[in-house]
Amino acid sequence: QVQLQESGPGLVQPSETLSLTCTVSTSSISSGYYWAWIRQPPGQGLEWIGSVFHNGGTYYNPSLKSRVTISVDTSKDQFSLKLSSVTVADTAVYFCARQIFGTTLFYFDYWGQGTLVTVSS
Amino acid sequence: EIVMTQSPATLSVSPGERASVACRASQSVGSNLAWYQQKPGQAPRLLIYGASTRATGIPARFSGSGSGTEFTLTISSLQSEDFAVYFCQQYISWLTFGGGTKVEIK
Numbered sequence: 001q002v003q004l005q006e007s008g009p010g011l012v013q014p015s016e017t018l019s020l021t022c023t024v025s026t027s028s029i030s031s032g033y034y035w036a037w038i039r040q041p042p043g044q045g046l047e048w049i050g051s052v053f054h055n056g057g058t059y060y061n062p063s064l065k066s067r068v069t070i071s072v073d074t075s076k077d078q079f080s081l082k083l084s085s086v087t088v089a090d091t092a093v094y095f096c097a098r099q100i101f102g103t104t105l106f107y108f109d110y111w112g113q114g115t116l117v118t119v120s121s
Numbered sequence: 122e123i124v125m126t127q128s129p130a131t132l133s134v135s136p137g138e139r140a141s142v143a144c145r146a147s148q149s150v151g152s153n154l155a156w157y158q159q160k161p162g163q164a165p166r167l168l169i170y171g172a173s174t175r176a177t178g179i180p181a182r183f184s185g186s187g188s189g190t191e192f193t194l195t196i197s198s199l200q201s202e203d204f205a206v207y208f209c210q211q212y213i214s215w216l217t218f219g220g221g222t223k224v225e226i227k
Contacts, residue, residue, distance in 0.1 A: 046165070046208055048216040061215065062122075095164055106212045107155035109176065111164035 002027040004096050004112035012090075012119050018083040022096030022112060029077045030054040034099035036108060037070060037081045039092040047092075051099050052079050059105055086119045093117075123147050123211050127219035133227040134199050142222045144192040144209035153213035156185055156194045159221075160205045168207075169194065199224070 008020035022035070029035060036051040050060040052070045060068050069082040083090060093116050097108040124147040134140045144154070152172040157165035167176040169185035172192060182197040196203055204226055209219040 045220045046210070046218040048218070097164075100170075104212065105216060106153075107167060107170045107210060108157075108165070109167050111166075113164055 002098055002110040004098065004110060006094060006096050006112045006115040008115065008117070010116060010118060012086055012117060013121055014087055014119055015085055018081070018086050018090060018117055018119070020081045020094055020115065020117070022079050024077045029072060029079065030074050034101045034105060035072065035079045036097045036099045038095045038097060038108070040095070040114070041092040049081065049083075051105055088119050091117065091119045123150060123214050123217050125209055125211055125217055125219035127209060127222045129222060130220070131223045131225060133225050135227045136201060137198050140196045140199055140224055142194040142207050142224070144194070144219050146190045146211055149189045150211040150213040152188050153211055154185075154187070154192050155210045155212065157208045157210065158205045159208065165208060196224070
């Protein structure tokens with residue numbers, strides 16, 4: 001059973017950068033999967049943010065690409081999200097997840113519990 | 122961007138009854154569709170991928186059907202633990218989710 005745990009500040013100031021880390025346990029981040037960030041604004045649906053491979057290769061949601069950086073630290077079995085210039089619209093529960101892939105990115109088979117990030121002054 | 126539309130937004134069903142959730146894609150996604158279940162305060166759980174293949178450990182009462190632009194998630198006999206929100210997700214062109222269907226107790 002793969003376990004993922006998000007960590008990071010729960011409150012971010014508008015115009016600042018949101019930073020989160022996901023720690024993977026009971027599995028190696030180099031085990032041949034993509035690792036992804038997904039968010040869910042309160043009471044709303046899910047939005048894929050982006051995905052990273054253990055070699056650092058990334059895919060980003062085109063609608064967020066200009067503000068997103070996802071990186072990986074294989075020595076710690078962690079991957080991280082940075083979202084710059086945040087506004088109140090970025091308030092959401094942020095999930096990290098393991099992603100199955102083939103010729104393209106596929107679905108998410110293991111998820112973290114999620115962490116609420118509120119953007120407010 | 123492929124837009125995924127789910128219907129209905131809310132489905133009221135009695136325990137033991139059958140429930141069907143629809144998902145429509147704005148263009149063909151083939152069989153590149155997954156379904157997830159989400160309970161309050163929890164992460165989504167993968168139910169179905171490839172439009173009709175159950176994920177590991179998912180009970181047989183959950184089934185998925187469809188291809189192209191029209192898909193259905195069916196729960197054959199609702200159990201108390203099945204009352205939740207269900208999302209579809211396409212993965213043929215980037216990744217987008219439907220808005221969700223809440224299955225509630227009637």
